[in-house]
Amino acid sequence: MKEFFLVIIVAMIFLVIFQISKASEYVSVLKGEEKSRKQNNKINGFLMVAFLVLGLIGVWYCNELYYGKTLFPQGSASVEGEQVDLMLYITIGVTGVIFVITQVLLFWFAFKYQEKEGQKAYFFPHNNKLELLWTTVPAIFLTVLVVFGLKNWFKFTNDAPKNSVLVEITGHQFAWDMRYPGKDGVLGKKSYKLYNQPLGNTLGVDFEDPESWDDLHTTVMHLPVDKPVKLVINAMDVIHDVGLSHFRMKMDAVPGIPTTMWFTPQYTTEEMKVRTGNPNFVYEISCDQMCGKGHFSMRGVIVVESEADYNKWLASQKPEYFTLHPEKNPGGNNQAVDSTQSAPIAIAVPKSN
Amino acid sequence: MSSTISLQESVLHTGHADEHHEHHHHETFISKYVFSQDHKMIARQFLITGIIWAIIGGLFSVIFRLQLGYPNQSFPWLEDFLGHWAKGGKLQPEFYYALVTMHGTILVFFVLTAGLSGTFANFLIPLQIGARDMASPMLNMLSYWFFFLASVIMMASLFVQTGPASGGWTVYPPLSALGEASSGSKIGMDLWLVSMAMFIVSSLLGGLNYITTILNMRTKGMTMTRLPLTIWALFFTAVLGVLSFPVLLSGAILLLFDRNLGTSFFLSDIVVAGKILPNEGGSAILFQHLFWFLGHPEVYIILLPAMGMSSEILSVNSRKPIFGYMAMVASLFAICVLAFLVWAHHMFVTGLNPFLGSIFVLLTLLIAVPSAIKVFNWLTTLWRGNIRFTPAMLFAIGFVSLFISGGLTGIFLGNSALDIHLHDTYFVIAHFHIVMGVASFFGMFAGVYHWFPKMFGRYLNNTMGYIHFWVTIIGSYLIFWPMHYEGLAGMPRRYYDFSNWESFKMFGGLNEFISLVAMIVFAVQLLFVINFFYSIWKGRRVTTENPWGANTLEWTTPIRPGHGNWKGEIPEVHRWAYDYGKDGKEFITQTTPVGADESKDH
Secondary structure, rough: OOOHHHHHHHHHHHHHHHHHHHHHHHHHHHHHHHHHHHHHHHHHHHHHHHHHHHHHHHHHHHHHHHHHHHHOOOOOOEHHHHHHHHHHHHHHHHHHHHOOOOHHHHHHHHHHEEOOOOOOOOOOOOOHHHHHHHHHHHHOOEEEEHHHHHHHHHHHHHHOOOOEEEEEEEEEOOEEEEOOOOOOOOOEEOOOHEEEOOOOOOOOOOOOOOOHOEEEEEEEEEOOOOOOOEEEEEEEEHHHHHHHHHHOOOEEEOEEOEEEEEEOEEHHHHHHHHHOOOOOEEEEEEEEEOOOOHHHHHHEEEEEEEEHHHHHHHOOOHEEEEEEOOHHOOOOOOHHOOOOOOOOOOOOOOOOO | OOHHHHHHHHHHHOOOHHHHOOOOOOOOOOHHHHHHHHHHHHHHHHHHHHHHHHHHHHHHHHHHHHHHOOOOOOOOHHHHHHHHHHHHHHOHHHHHHHHHHHHHHHHHHHHHHHHHHHHHHHHHHHHHOOOOOOOOOOHHHHHHHHHHHHHHHHHHOOOOOOOOOOOOOOOOOOOOOOOOOOOHHEEEEHHHHHHHHHHHHHHHHHHHHHHHHHHHHHOOOOHOOOOOOOHHHHHHHHHHHHHHHHHHHHHHHHHHHHHHHHOOOOOOOOOEEEEOOOOOOOHHHHHHHHHHHHHHHHHHHHHHHHHHHHHHHHHHHOOOOOOHHHHHHHHHHHHHHHHHHHHHHHOOOOOOOOOHHHHHHHHHOOOOHHHHHHHHHHHHHOOOOOOOOHHHHHHHHHHHHHHHHHHHHHHEEEEHHHHHHHEEEHHHHHHHHHHHHHHHHHHHHHHHHHHHHHHHHHHHHHHHHHHHHHHHHHHHHHHHOOOOHHHOOOOOOOOOOOOHHHHOOOHHHHHHHHHHHHHHHHHHHHHHHHHHHHHHHOOOOOOOOOOOOOOOOOOOOOOOOOOOOOOOOOOOOOOOOOOHHHHHHEEOOOOOOOOOOOOOOO
C-alpha cells in the first residue's frame, strides 16, 4: 500500500512540474521570447555560481564525514603500503589543485560572461603560447607521478625477499584455502587432475611427492609480524582476486596461471584493534574479481601475530598428509610438535610453478 | 527502391541543382518510418531505441541500488514483478549480478554507443558536411536493423529461465564460459554473445559508412579543416569502432566455441562444482586482452561524440569561436591513437608482466595531456564570451565539469602502483561513471536539446530542461563523489551485501543515501523522456531556419528537411564553422563568402 501511494505521489509531482513547465512556456510566448530568454539566462547564470560555491562546500563536508572511514587514519598495515598512501596523498594534492582551479574557472566564467546587453564576445580563435603552456605543464606533472609510481610498481612486483614466509592461497567458489610448506620450506607438487572431493584432497595435492608430506592445509591465514610474506596465488574454478585492502595489495587468482604477491605486515591483529579503535577488527581477504553468485561472501581471514605465537600456531597444525592418511602417521602428533623447533621457513620456488 | 536509386544518382551525378528533389518520392508508411533509408529517420530510430534501452538500463540500477541501500529490507512488490528472482521481496544474489551485468551492457553498448553515435553520426554527418545522405543509405538502414536484432536477442535473454548473463559486462571467462559456475552462464550467456555479435555487425556497417561519407561526400569548399568539431569527433569515433570492434567479435566467437564446441581457448586447469574439466592449455587472460583491446577504445567511442558535440555547443552559445580548433582536432587524434595502446591498464593485477605494465602506465598517463588541452580550450572558449544558457549549453558546461572530475581520478587508476590498491573498488565505479557514464550522457543530452529543433521541427520545453539539468548534475555528484571515499576504504565492486564484512560495513548509511538520490535522478530522467515525446508532437514550433544563430550547414536546410536535406543546390562552404563575434558580426555562417574587408584571422 505504501508503495502504491508513493507511485501516486510521484505521478502527481510529475504532473505538477509538467503543467508548470507548459504554463511557463505560454507565459514566455506572451511576454516575448527574447525577454523571457534573458530572464532564464540570469537565473541560470546565478545558479552556476551558486552550484560552484555549494559544491565546493559539499566537497569539504563530504571529506569531513568520510575521511575517518577511509584507510588513511589507521595507516597502512604493510611496510610497502606506506608508499601507496604517500603516492595517494601526492596525487590527491596535485589533482585536487587542478580540480579546484578548473572547476572555479568553469563556473566563474559561465557566471561572469553570461549574456549581457551590449556585451560583445571576444574573437579569440587560438593562441599558440597558451596552448603550449597547457600541453607542457600537465606533461611535467605527469612525468613526476609516473616516475614515482613506476619506482613503487617495480618494487611491489619484484621478487619477494629471500627470507619471506611462503604461503599458498587458492580461491574457489566461494572460499579461500591456504597451504603452508612445512619445515622443508617446499610446497609439494599439485595438479588439478588429482582433485578428489571424497578423499578430502580438495586442492589436488600430489601425495606421491614426499615434499607434500609436511604441508599444512588451513582455512585461516596466520602470518608473523615484521617479516616479508610471499603469497603464491591459485584458483580452482574461475578467476578470483586476493584483495588485501589493509595491506594495500591485490592480485588476481587465475586458474592455470599461478601468480605471486609479497608484502611485510607491520602490525599484529591485536595492534590494529587499538589503531582502528575497533575491538572486532580482523584482517579480511576480500575477493575483488567477480566470481559468481557468492562473490560478495568470499571472505578470508588473516591473523597477524608475533613470531612466537605464529610458530606456536604452526606447531599445533597437523600436516594434511596425516589428516588424510592417518595410517601413515608414525608418531601421532609428535611429528607436528617438532616443527616448533624448526627454523623459520625459508623461501623456495613452489613446485606448482 | 527505385526512389532510392534515383536519389543516389542525383547525389552522384548532379550533387547540386536537382530541383525534382521536392516531389519525387512516393513514400509509404513502411518506407518512411520503418525501413527508411533517410539518415535523419535512421538517427531518430537509433535515438528512440536508445531511450527505451536507457530507461531499462537505468531502472535496473534503481532495482539493484534498492538492495545496496536497504540490504535488510524486503520489498514484496519486487516479487510481484520479478517472481522467483526476488523471493520474499528480496533480490536473489544471482539476479542482483544479472542486473549489474545487464545495466553495464545496456548502457555501454546499447545506449552510449548505438544510442549516442548511432543517433548523432547519422543525423549530423550528412547535414553538417553538406551531403544529401550517407554514402550507402542501404547499409545505414541495415546498421539500424542489425542493432534492432541485437536488441531483440538481448531483450529475450532477460526472460530465459536461468536468467541473463551475470558475470559482469566484461564477461571474463572461465566464469562466463562455464554454466556450472553460474546460472547466468547458461543460455543467457549464449544469447549475450550472439546479441553482441549482431551489435558489432551493426556498429561496423555504421562506422564504415560514417568514414566513407565524411571522406568522400563533403560539399564544395568543405575541406577537412573546415569541418565542425562534431564531425571530427564522430570521424575518430567511427575509426576507433571499425578497428577495435572486430577484436571483440573474435573474442566473442572464441568464447562461444569454448562454451559449445569443447575448445580450450580460455580454459585450463579447472575444477568446477566438483568436476574436473578436460580443458587444457588455454589462457583466461587472453580473453581479457581481446576484450579490453575493444573495451578501452570503447570508452572513447562513448566519450568522443560527447566531446565533439559539447565543443560545438559551447562555441555556438558562447558566441565565440572554439578556442584552438587545430589543437582540438590534434588532441582528438592523439586520444584516438592512444586509445589503442592502453588496454592493459585494466589488467595491472592479473599477473601481467611488470615491464609491460610500466609501458602501459606511461601510455595511459599520456592521455592526460590531450585531455588537459581540451579542458583548457573549453575554458578559454567560455572566457570573455557572451553566454546563452540554453538547456543544451548547460549540459555542455556540465559535461566539462564532469569530464574534469572523472578525468582526474583516471590519473590515480592509470598509475599501476596505486591501481593495485584501488582496482575493482568503488573508486573505479566513481571514476568511470563520472567520466564515461554521466559525462557522455551530458554530451548526449546537450546534443538532443540542441538538435531537437532540427530533428522534429519543434523545441523541447525549456523549464523541464532546466529542472532536468540541475537535478541531474547535483544528483550525479551526490551519487558518485562519496563513492571515492568508499573506494579509498577498499570497498569492493559488485558486492551484493557488505554487512558481513568488518572492513566495509560502516558505509550502510551512505549507501542508503546514494540509493535515494539515484532514484530521484532516475525519476528526473523520466521527466526528460516525457518532455521528449510530448514535444515531438506538441512542442513549441520552430519558426526560423537558424534558431541558435549557428554557423554550421544543418541550419541552412528547411525547418523540416525532406529526404535529400536541401531544396535545390547543396550550399557551398567558404569558411570554417566558428566565425562567431568576428569583425563585430555576431555570427557568419559557413556559406557566407569571405568579404574583401574581412580580417585575415582564419
